[in-house]
Every structure is written in structure tokens, then in C-alpha cells.
Amino acid sequence: xxxxxxxxxxxxxxxxxxxxxxxxxxxxxxxxxxxxxxxxxxxxxxxxxxxxxxxxxxxxxxxxxxxxxxxxxxxxxxxxxxxxxxxxxxxxxxxxxxxxxxxxxxxxxxxxxxxxxxxxxxxxxxxxxxxxxxxxxxxxxxxxxxxxxxxxxxxxxxxxxxxxxxxxxxxxxxxxxxxxxxxxxxxxxxxxxxxxxxx
Amino acid sequence: xxxxxxxxxxxxxxxxxxxxxxxxxxxxxxxxxxxxxxxxxxxxxxxxxxxxxxxxxxxxxxxxxxxxxxxxxxxxxxxxxxxxxxxxxxxxxxxxxxxxxxxxxxxxxxxxxxxxxxxxxxxxxxxxxxxxxxxxxxxxxxxxxxxxxxxxxxxxxxxxxxxxxxxxxxxxxxxxxxxxxxxxxxxxxxxxxxxxxxxxxxxxxxxxxxxxxxxxxxxxxxxxxxxxxxxxxxxxxxxxxxxxxxxxxxxxxxxxxxxxxxxxxxxxxxxxxxxxxxxxxxxxxxxxxxxxxxxxxxxxxxxxxxxxxxxxxxxxxxxxxxxxxxxxxxxxxxxxxxxxxxxxxxxxxxxxxxxxxxxxxxxxxxxxxxxxxxxxxxxxxxxxxxxxxxxxxxxxxxxxxxxxxxxxxxxxxxxxxxxxxxxxxxxxxxxxxxxxxxxxxxxxxxxxxxxxxxxxxxxxxxxxxxxxxxxxxxxxxxxxxxxxxxxxxxxxxxxxxxxxxxxxxxxxxxxxxxxxxxxxxxxxxxxxxxxxxxxxxxxxxxxxxxxxxxxxxxxxxxxxxxxxxxxxxxxxxxxxxxxxxxxxxxxxxx
Ligand code: SF4
Numbered sequence: 001x002x003x004x005x006x007x008x009x010x011x012x013x014x015x016x017x018x019x020x021x022x023x024x025x026x027x028x029x030x031x032x033x034x035x036x037x038x039x040x041x042x043x044x045x046x047x048x049x050x051x052x053x054x055x056x057x058x059x060x061x062x063x064x065x066x067x068x069x070x071x072x073x074x075x076x077x078x079x080x081x082x083x084x085x086x087x088x089x090x091x092x093x094x095x096x097x098x099x100x101x102x103x104x105x106x107x108x109x110x111x112x113x114x115x116x117x118x119x120x121x122x123x124x125x126x127x128x129x130x131x132x133x134x135x136x137x138x139x140x141x142x143x144x145x146x147x148x149x150x151x152x153x154x155x156x157x158x159x160x161x162x163x164x165x166x167x168x169x170x171x172x173x174x175x176x177x178x179x180x181x182x183x184x185x186x187x188x189x190x191x192x193x194x195x196x197x198x199x
Numbered sequence: 200x201x202x203x204x205x206x207x208x209x210x211x212x213x214x215x216x217x218x219x220x221x222x223x224x225x226x227x228x229x230x231x232x233x234x235x236x237x238x239x240x241x242x243x244x245x246x247x248x249x250x251x252x253x254x255x256x257x258x259x260x261x262x263x264x265x266x267x268x269x270x271x272x273x274x275x276x277x278x279x280x281x282x283x284x285x286x287x288x289x290x291x292x293x294x295x296x297x298x299x300x301x302x303x304x305x306x307x308x309x310x311x312x313x314x315x316x317x318x319x320x321x322x323x324x325x326x327x328x329x330x331x332x333x334x335x336x337x338x339x340x341x342x343x344x345x346x347x348x349x350x351x352x353x354x355x356x357x358x359x360x361x362x363x364x365x366x367x368x369x370x371x372x373x374x375x376x377x378x379x380x381x382x383x384x385x386x387x388x389x390x391x392x393x394x395x396x397x398x399x400x401x402x403x404x405x406x407x408x409x410x411x412x413x414x415x416x417x418x419x420x421x422x423x424x425x426x427x428x429x430x431x432x433x434x435x436x437x438x439x440x441x442x443x444x445x446x447x448x449x450x451x452x453x454x455x456x457x458x459x460x461x462x463x464x465x466x467x468x469x470x471x472x473x474x475x476x477x478x479x480x481x482x483x484x485x486x487x488x489x490x491x492x493x494x495x496x497x498x499x500x501x502x503x504x505x506x507x508x509x510x511x512x513x514x515x516x517x518x519x520x521x522x523x524x525x526x527x528x529x530x531x532x533x534x535x536x537x538x539x540x541x542x543x544x545x546x547x548x549x550x551x552x553x554x555x556x557x558x559x560x561x562x563x564x565x566x567x568x569x570x571x572x573x574x575x576x577x578x579x580x581x582x583x584x585x586x587x588x589x590x591x592x593x594x595x596x597x598x599x600x601x602x603x604x605x606x607x608x609x610x611x612x613x614x615x616x617x618x619x620x621x622x623x624x625x626x627x628x629x630x631x632x633x634x635x636x637x638x639x640x641x642x643x644x645x646x647x648x649x650x651x652x653x654x655x656x657x658x659x660x661x662x663x664x665x666x667x668x669x670x671x672x673x674x675x676x677x678x679x680x681x682x683x684x685x686x687x688x689x690x691x692x693x694x695x696x697x698x699x700x701x702x703x704x705x706x707x708x709x710x711x712x713x714x715x716x717x718x719x720x721x722x723x724x725x726x727x728x729x730x731x732x733x734x735x736x737x738x739x740x741x742x743x744x745x746x747x748x749x750x751x752x753x754x755x756x757x758x759x760x761x762x763x764x765x766x767x768x769x770x771x772x773x774x775x776x777x778x779x780x781x782x783x784x785x786x787x788x789x
Binding site for chain 2: 048065
């Protein structure tokens with residue numbers, strides 16, 4: 001196998017395991033990648049992010065396909081497009097439940113919580129079937145101007161220069177989605193919504 | 200009747216009779232078609248101890264209930280006979296359009312018995328069947344044969360034919376099923392040659408009747424989406440064809456090199472899918488109704504042809520130390536026209552090269568000598584000089600000169616392009632395959648290398664016997680329905696049962712589908728035992744370091760077989776193999 005640097009594997013393993021611990025991915029869902037020059041190291045198709053093994057990280061090219069695309073995540077095409085169209089160096093994709101649930105009702109998610117609002121401002125909701133060029137283009141386009149994007153009924157992509165920042169964005173999207181759902185439920189239960197005076 | 204036509208054509212070449220028979224409903228449900236029909240009919244009609252070239256051998260060309268429907272990859276057919284290479288039962292699956300047309304002619308199978316004095320071909324046109332003189336075709340290559348038949352009969356027909364290798368009874372001669380499609384392995388082309396049956400031409404206008412069109416349409420939508428999601432099907436196979444495997448397999452250090460003496464080829468990149476795509480690729484082709492379209496069209500200065508597949512890139516590339524893609528294309532084309540299986544041809548020449556290096560042979564055959572390889576291929580097909588000896592296959596050839604350890608085969612079938620030392624499950628699959636050294640009876644590479652449906656530890660024996668048995672049963676079902684094995688990268692018995700219910704209206708379940716595969720597998724095993732391929736033949740060549748014995752013992756237990764490797768009475772009874780149990784009993788094996 002084309003040699004994957006040990007530190008790349010360690011970093012991917014760390015953040016993949018955090019996503020799994022938070023319940024943002026199911027047994028074999030989600031994927032993550034790191035870019036370096038013309039290469040991308042991405043998690044294997046159907047690998048378990050809970051317990052990423054060294055052989056679960058696959059090296060593929062950014063500017064051309066390779067036979068190793070057969071081994072890499074179904075969403076390799078999306079990661080590749082993000083790197084080609086944005087200056088990001090790390091991409092995460094997970095299926096956090098609140099964000100996915102909200103995506104069925106909204107075309108964009110505007111966080112109610114302060115942190116979410118100030119950092120993310122707006123999270124676009126896009127469409128496209130898994131692994132398709134259409135999805136890749138929609139996600140990459142959204143990530144040109146946003147830190148994260150939700151794919152309707154599917155999951156969240158976040159991208160940044162550092163893996164830790166991408167992880168932070170993804171967690172914030174899910175946190176903001178959870179706040180919205182909780183708030184709507186409280187409103188439904190008869191509580192009155194009070195807008196913070198300073199936001 | 201839905202799914203099936205319920206009819207077979209029985210051709211007796213010895214007395215030139217052709218008659219149609221109705222197939223029993225239970226046989227349809229339990230054996231489905233394709234490979235299942237192959238073993239069922241062979242078991243009913245032949246004595247497994249016969250010589251593969253005797254008039255008593257039976258060739259079964261069969262399609263399945265799913266053939267010629269809107270389900271992807273359903274234009275295929277299988278051929279089954281006793282193999283002159285392994286001495287056991289042997290089926291081979293072939294893509295293209297021949298299966299589609301055979302089904303549309305109103306038949307589910309052709310059963311060909313006996314032997315002609317003079318060459319003939321069989322013409323099938325819906326309800327009309329006739330044997331025709333093929334003297335003018337005898338001696339022609341597969342390409343010439345198809346061209347002449349197309350000119351004589353028209354382009355509405357699909358053809359299956361043999362080349363000079365089949366006529367000359369080369370033990371690994373193949374059957375060409377149209378353009379770039381072959382029933383490649385096991386020497387079934389030589390069985391056709393022994394019967395003096397040069398070709399079969401078929402056309403038909405019927406449509407397969409579907410029990411539940413609405414359910415099938417719904418299923419089809421999901422199937423197409425899932426194919427498009429699957430990276431192997433929609434990306435690798437679509438973009439590179441099977442040649443995508445060259446770099447992957449080499450990087451895992453399991454690409455057989457220099458007759459399996461090595462497992463990594465330093466020039467793999469030069470013969471890889473990437474190189475093929477960049478240098479000589481001009482287009483894709485597909486079998487009937489297949490969105491994957493894994494076939495490559497390549498162009499050299501003087502030819503535009505199909506292929507080569509991964510197995511051919513390995514067997515004439517790394518195995519023989521040839522690093523020219525163009526040379527492999529030419530060699531592949533030569534084999535295709537002469538009607539030779541590329542894996543066995545490459546494996547047998549590799550064996551000869553190693554013996555030549557050891558100074559065992561008078562003739563010098565250097566590694567990578569392309570001109571020598573081409574000459575040997577022609578000599579094999581026409582049985583000239585050393586080629587005549589190699590035409591027996593590497594097992595017989597090497598045994599005759601006292602160097603059997605140089606033949607890389609199991610049960611006489613040359614091994615495909617995955618070095619077993621680095622993939623324990625695949626090693627067990629080779630060892631136990633009813634075909635011999637074959638990857639298609641259980642493709643463990645999918646779970647041990649590619650990670651479909653998930654990645655298992657390739658160096659660990661844990662759970663491999665279970666997985667091998669399961670995948671063997673599933674492969675038997677796929678070959679009997681009849682669909683392309685590549686769909687196995689995404690689908691399993693859950694989808695297969697739904698498809699069978701929608702098409703046939705019969706109450707298939709996941710369990711009954713796997714049980715059908717198990718029944719077919721066990722009947723093949725029984726046939727092989729009776730033919731002389733007993734438990735002792737479940738072994739790898741001594742060159743390999745992998746120790747399959749512990750896995751083999753567990754595998755027999757998983758299968759419900761006795762310690763000698765024969766199915767237990769209980770197992771046969773549970774699978775409903777009652778008649779077969781009696782027959783086997785009469786042979787004294789039970
Ligand atoms: S996947 Fe390839 S071999 Fe299989 S049916 Fe399709 S084109 Fe033919």
C-alpha cells in the first residue's frame with residue numbers, strides 16, 4: 001500500500017474516535033480526510049470510525065483518480081472537490097442526528113445560540129446522492145463561503161485548515177441544531193421565547 | 200410460468216436428434232438455472248468417472264430466472280461439463296449477450312450429449328432448432344468463425360464458439376461467447392471440440408415474464424442507486440475495469456510474479472489500470488443491460504480490441520515478467536482468437552519458464568521473452584512441439600517430467616492472480632473450490648483486501664472457514680440465477696431473494712436462497728468425489744507457506760462434512776439431496 005504517515009493515521013484516528021464517542025456516526029458511517037500537496041489521506045470505505053485501523057487510511061490523488069479510489073470512502077469525490085475548490089486542508093463528515101433531523105425542515109440553519117451564530121452564522125442545507133458529482137459540487141460550493149454544510153437527510157461536512165477546527169465546526173453545527181430543536185419543543189409546550197437583548 | 204421458460208433443448212450429436220423437454224418445477228426452484236442446472240443435469244445424465252472427452256460427457260449451456268430482465272448484468276450464461284483439466288465438474292460463466300438471446304429463444308438450457316463425426320454448429324431461432332454442417336468453420340479462429348456466421352446468418356444472432364485450441368483438445372481451451380466474452384476456465388472449449396461442435400448461433404424474440412412488475416420496478420430503482428454509491432462498481436470498475444486491481448494487489452504484495460516465486464512485480468505500474476487508461480484506453484463496453492460497463496476497449500497501432508482483464512495482465516505480465524502493456528494486449532488477443540484461457544495459458548508457460556531456468560527443458564524460454572511466448576501460445580493451440588506437451592496443462596506437464604512442485608494449481612486448475620500466502624481466506628477458498636484453483640467460487644479478496652462489505656484481517660484465520668463457506672454458497676446462487684459476480688460487491692441474499700420473488704413469484708427467502716447455493720455446492724462436491732477428486736486434493740502447491748490445514752478441518756465442520764471431506768448423510772438429507780444420496784450410497788462412499 002502507498003505508505004500513509006503514522007502521524008496522519010494518529011490524527012485521523014483521534015478525531016474519528018471523538019466523532020464516534022459523541023454518537024455522530026453509526027457503526028460504519030462517516031469519513032475523514034487530510035490533504036497534503038497533491039495527495040489526500042482518507043478513511044476506507046465502510047471503515048469503523050470508532051476504531052480506525054492503520055489499514056483503514058487510504059492514499060489517493062487530488063487531481064486524478066487512481067485505482068485506490070476503489071478502497072476509499074464513497075464520499076472521496078466530495079472530499080476531493082472540497083480540496084480542489086477551497087483552501088482547506090482537513091475535512092470531516094458525520095451524521096449527527098439533530099442536524100440531519102433539522103435538514104428535513106430547513107433550507108438553511110441559522111443558529112440561535114451565541115457561539116454558533118457568531119462562528120457559523122448560517123449553515124446551508126444542500127442535496128445530492130451519496131458519492132455523486134452533484135453532491136460534491138454542491139458541498140464544495142457551500143464550503144467556499146461557510147465552515148460547514150448539511151446534506152439534507154444525510155449528514156454534515158465541515159472543512160478547515162486544521163483538523164481540530166473542522167471538528168469544532170462540526171460539533172458546533174450539531175450543538176446549534178440541538179438548541180433549535182429544544183427551543184422549538186419548549187415553545188410548543190407553552191414557554192415564551194425571549195430573544196437575548198445583546199446577541 | 201414466470202421467470203423461467205420451463206423448457207430445455209436436448210441435442211444428441213451422436214444420432215443427430217433434437218428434442219425439447221419440460222423441466223420439473225421443483226428442479227426450477229431448487230437449482231434455479233445456470234450452474235445449478237449444470238450440476239443437476241450432469242449428475243442425472245453422466246457417470247462422473249467418464250473421460251471428459253468421451254461422447255458420454257454432457258455440456259450444459261444454461262441461463263437463469265433473472266436472465267433477460269431489466270435487472271443489471273442478466274445477459275450472462277453458464278456452461279458446465281466434466282473438465283478435461285481438473286477431472287471434476289466445471290462450470291464457467293460468460294458475459295455478453297448470448298445468454299440474453301438464449302433465454303429469449305424460449306429455452307432455459309441446452310443439454311448437449313454424444314459426438315459428431317463431422318464438425319457441426321447448432322442454430323437456434325425461437326422454436327426452430329437445427330444442426331448444420333460446420334466443415335467450412337473448422338480450423339478457423341474464434342474471430343473468423345463469428346464473422347463467417349454473422350455473414351451467413353445475420354447480426355441478430357449471438358454466437359458461442361471455439362477456436363483451434365478447442366478443436367485440438369487443449370485442456371484449457373475456452374469458449375468465446377461473442378465479442379470480448381469468454382467461458383474461460385476449465386477447458387470447456389475442448390469438450391465442445393471433442394464433440395465436433397464448433398459453434399452455437401442463437402436468436403429469439405420472447406420476453407421473460409415477470410410475476411410482479413411493480414415490485415421489480417421499485418427494486419430496480421434502489422439497485423441502480425446502490426450501484427452508483429458503490430466505489431468499486433461505479434468508480435474503479437467503471438473507470439479502470441478489472442485492471443484497477445493491478446496496483447492494489449501489487450501494493451498488498453500478493454501479485455503472483457515469476458510463477459508465484461515472488462509476490463510483488465517491480466514493473467506493475469507499467470501494466471496497471473492507470474497505465475492502461477492513460478496510454479491505450481479508447482472506450483468502455485458492457486454486457487447486456489449493465490451500468491457498470493467494466494469492459495475496456497484499447498487501441499494499439501495495428502488493432503482496436505477488448506481487454507485485457509486484470510487476470511490476463513497478471514498471468515502474462517508479472518507471472519512471465521513481461522512489462523509491456525502493448526505486448527500483453529497482443530498476447531491476450533492471440534489467446535482470444537485461438538480460444539485459450541489466459542490464466543491457464545500464462546500459468547502453464549510460467550511453469551515451463553521456471554523449468555527452463557532450472558535447465559530441465561531442452562528448449563530455452565527466458566522470462567519476459569515476448570516473441571517466445573507468442574510462439575508457444577500458437578504451438579499450444581495447434582499442439583506442436585513443446586506446445587503439445589504444455590497443452591495438457593501445467594499439472595500433467597510437470598508431473599510427466601517429474602517436477603510437479605513447479606505447477607501452481609489446485610486440482611489441475613492454474614491459480615489466478617492472488618498470491619495465497621498473503622490472504623488466508625483466499626488460500627482456503629482456493630483449496631476447497633469445486634473448480635480447483637479459482638477465485639470466483641469465493642472471492643475473499645473482497646473482504647481481505649478491498650474491504651467489501653468490511654475489511655477482515657487478511658493474515659488471520661479467525662472466522663475464515665465460515666466466510667468461505669458462506670461466500671461459496673452465495674457464488675453458487677449468483678451463478679444459478681444467473682447474474683454477474685461483481686454485483687456481490689454490493690448485494691447479497693437479501694436483495695437476491697427479493698428479486699427472485701418479484702421475477703418468479705415463488706416464495707424465496709434469504710434462507711432458501713443460501714440453501715439453494717449450499718445444495719448446488721454439495722452436489723458438485725459429491726460429483727467430484729465420485730470422479731476421484733477426494734479430500735486429499737484439497738491442498739495448495741508446496742511452494743506456499745500458508746498452512747491451510749487447521750482452517751480446512753474447521754471448514755469441513757462448518758460444511759457438515761465428514762473428516763474425509765465428504766458431505767455427511769445428514770447434510771445431504773437436510774439439503775434434500777435424496778436421490779443423490781442413494782446414488783452415492785451405491786458407489787460405496789457412504
Ligand atoms: S460488470 Fe462487467 S462483466 Fe459484469 S455484466 Fe457488467 S460489463 Fe459484464
